[in-house]
Amino acid sequence: MPTILAEAARAGNWLLLAAVTAALLLFVLCAVVLVVTDLREHRLPNRWTGLLAGGGAVTLGVACLADDAGWSRLWSMVGGGAAYLALMLVLHLISRTGMGMGDVKLGGGLGIYAGWLGWDHLWGAVVLGFIAGGVVALALVLTRRATGSTHLPFGPAMVMGAALAFLL
Known part of the structure; x- marks a missing residue:
């Protein structure tokens, strides 16, 4: 995303710059x-996963209007959200005690953002x-703060992975 922001600023594409910054x-x-x-309560509230997905879709959808690759980005954004959500849903169904539905919904929102950048960023x-x-x-x-049966929140790792992918 830093590259897109820099190119938008250099080209004077203020709508793209504003939409991506808002996103x-x-x-x-x-x-x-x-x-x-998630770290405190081991849950991901619907209001925030919904805001991430819905707000990301709206702001990045506006960015699609201002971008030369708008249609391509729009389809990869929609596909990315669906693909990450579907992957997490399958993992939730396979291992009901491992992935929660909050992780599934978070995957949809993160997939919208990463998908907007392209399929490489999504994966x-x-x-x-x-x-x-x-x-x-x-x-x-290894530090004996957890065992093999300890339930660890996965949302922070998902967010970290997406944030790192944004920088690539």
């Missing part, structure tokens, strides 16, 4: 609330999220 600010707000809530967000979750789980087990 990023909304992402940061929702991400902070969701990460803190990067997914993979980096699982890597981050695995590294945290391994560190907690």
Whole structure:
């Protein structure tokens, strides 16, 4: 996203710049609330996962109107949200005690953002999220702060993976 913001500013595309900036600010707000809530309460509230997905769709949809690759971005945004949501839903159904429905809904919102950047960013967000979750789980087990049966919140790892993918 930094590249898109820089190109929009250089080209004087103020609508694109404003829409992407608004989307990023909304992402940061929702991400902070969701990460803190998931770490404290092991849940991801619908109001915040919905705001992330709905607000991201609206702001990035406006950005599609101002971007030369608008239709391509729109379809990858919609597809990315659906793909990440579907992946998380399958994992939830396979392992009902592992992934919660909050993680599934969060996947939809994060998929909208990462998908808007393109399919490579989407898959990067997914993979980096699982890597981050695995590294945290391994560190907690090695330091004896968790065992193999400890339930760990996965939302923070998903958010971290998406945020890292935005920077690629």
